[in-house]
Amino acid sequence: MNTKGIKGFIYRITELVAQFAYLQLLWIVFTITGLGIFGIFPSTAAMFSVVRKWVMGEEDAPVFKTFWQTYKTEFIRVNGLGLIFVAIGWLLYVDFHFFTIGDSIGSSILKMVTILITYFFITTAIYFFPIFVHFQYRFFDYIKYSFLYSVSSPLRTAGIFIITCAIYFLLLKVPSLFLIFSGSIISYIWMWYVYVTITKT
Numbered sequence: 001m002n003t004k005g006i007k008g009f010i011y012r013i014t015e016l017v018a019q020f021a022y023l024q025l026l027w028i029v030f031t032i033t034g035l036g037i038f039g040i041f042p043s044t045a046a047m048f049s050v051v052r053k054w055v056m057g058e059e060d061a062p063v064f065k066t067f068w069q070t071y072k073t074e075f076i077r078v079n080g081l082g083l084i085f086v087a088i089g090w091l092l093y094v095d096f097h098f099f100t101i102g103d104s105i106g107s108s109i110l111k112m113v114t115i116l117i118t119y120f121f122i123t124t125a126i127y128f129f130p131i132f133v134h135f136q137y138r139f140f141d142y143i144k145y146s147f148l149y150s151v152s153s154p155l156r157t158a159g160i161f162i163i164t165c166a167i168y169f170l171l172l173k174v175p176s177l178f179l180i181f182s183g184s185i186i187s188y189i190w191m192w193y194v195y196v197t198i199t200k201t
Contacts, residue, residue: 019063023050024184026067034075041082044187046070048129051188055195070133078132081142085125092118123150123157126164129187130194153197160193 027047031039049070053061096114127146131137137145150157164186171178171185 019054020184020188021180023047023063023067024180024182026064027183030067030071037086038079041078042071042075044129044183045074045078045132047183047187048191049133051184051191052130052133052195054188055192074132077139081128081132081139084143085128088121092121119161120147120150123161126150126157126160126190127194130191131198133191134195134198149194149198156193156197160190163189163193 027043030043030046033039034042046067046069050061050063050066053059053066092114096111096118124143124147127149128142131146131149132142135142135145167186167189168182171182
């Protein structure tokens, strides 16, 4: 690789790092702006709308404009769907910690069933945001199709689940990188993975 090529490569890497860090900053700021619980879902949807364009080859898409457009237009709808996920997650948490206590066969079976349901809940959540920004469905159809896609490609779904866990724990080893890149990098991987899945089904 010649000097010009090396400089171009370094510039591109620097540009990518800056883009991911900027997107992460927008995600954090707008999550806080929405008072946390009401900001995290529209901020996450907005982040996925940006990485969707990157995955589809639109590297020069305006980051802030794309982010803000999705954030404000989908604020109510994605919060409604997000709160449904929160409610389901809370029920699973309660079920696991309060109704699976004990060493009886019944408790063990209930615990295994709860773990299995939790896995599908997490994988459905992984598919949800990529599908939300990529398709136009009716309100509850986003959850339905997120679940159907997650179970229709079990190996891909298991793969993205394992990769997500690995990246999450690796970034946790370096708190500064976790703060700057965790959301944007994971969202890009999810979007790319899900985009490949939905375009091949």
